[in-house]
Amino acid sequence: LIFLFFFMQMNFICVFGQQKHPSQKELEKMSFTAGQSYEDGYYEKSLILSRKLLSHAILSKNYAIAAEAYNTIAANLDELEEPEKAFFYYNKSLVFADKSKNEKLKKLIYNNLGNIYCFDKKEYQKGILYYQKSLAISLKQKDTFQVAFTKLNITWAYFDIGAYNEGIPYLKAINKYYKINNDKSVLVALKMLNGMYYGHIKQNDKANLSFKAAIKEGLEGNEKTDLSFAYLEYSNFLNKIGDYKNAYKHLDLYKSLDEKLRTDEKVKKANVAGI
Secondary structure: OHHHHHHHHHHHHHHHHHOOOOOHHHHHHHHHHHHHHHHOOOHHHHHHHHHHHHHHHHHOOOHHHHHHHHHHHHHHHHHOOOHHHHHHHHHHHHHHHHHHOOHHHHHHHHHHHHHHHHHHOOOHHHHHHHHHHHHHHHHHHOOHHHHHHHHHHHHHHHHHOOOHHHHHHHHHHHHHHHHHHOOHHHHHHHHHHHHHHHHHOOOHHHHHHHHHHHHHHHHHOOOHHHHHHHHHHHHHHHHHOOOHHHHHHHHHHHHHHHHHHHOOHHHHHHHHHHO
């Protein structure tokens, strides 16, 4: 029995050793597909591809690809309301990004860790520190989109804790960026943040216009998560100025959209794959 077990082990090792590892190009294509599947909401497919990708990356000691795989796994888990698991895998991703000395990956992971700390753990100061690390790399690389995206997150984090004075310089920078680049992907959140700022300084007409513009853009575009937050922040603003009927209406719109985003059938399927 011992000989048989040993023979089977050796046979497995020989067969396994003969397997051809995917090329760098094939690994990059697989990583892109896993990331794109996540972006498109096909979480189950993204998780399965990432698991396969990670297996190849670890065996071939391809640290950059391993970091990408862990990052995509973490992003899926965060989307599926598993922040602690996401936090664990983002940190695993960061370990491999450090090993690969890949600064581009590190800035993305820092940003994602900032999101976890701010919007899941509610540890805003830690989150902002990670955003600042991401921002430093983006500025060094002159990555204008990532600079704007990270500054938007920093603004949102500061505004969430009522630290408007700290957030205003970042908001001004994003407004300037949008005027030059007309980047639609940041528009819903940007209009919402402007609404929050105008509401804070009691310029209620401007706040109303900004929130309505955010909601209009959200209804017409694909940024439905940002739209849900725009409903929520507009509800908070309306409640503050005493327009309780409309505040309740927009709170209800937020709850309905939030529930729809959470209970999508593909999310249910992905939870099974995630477990």
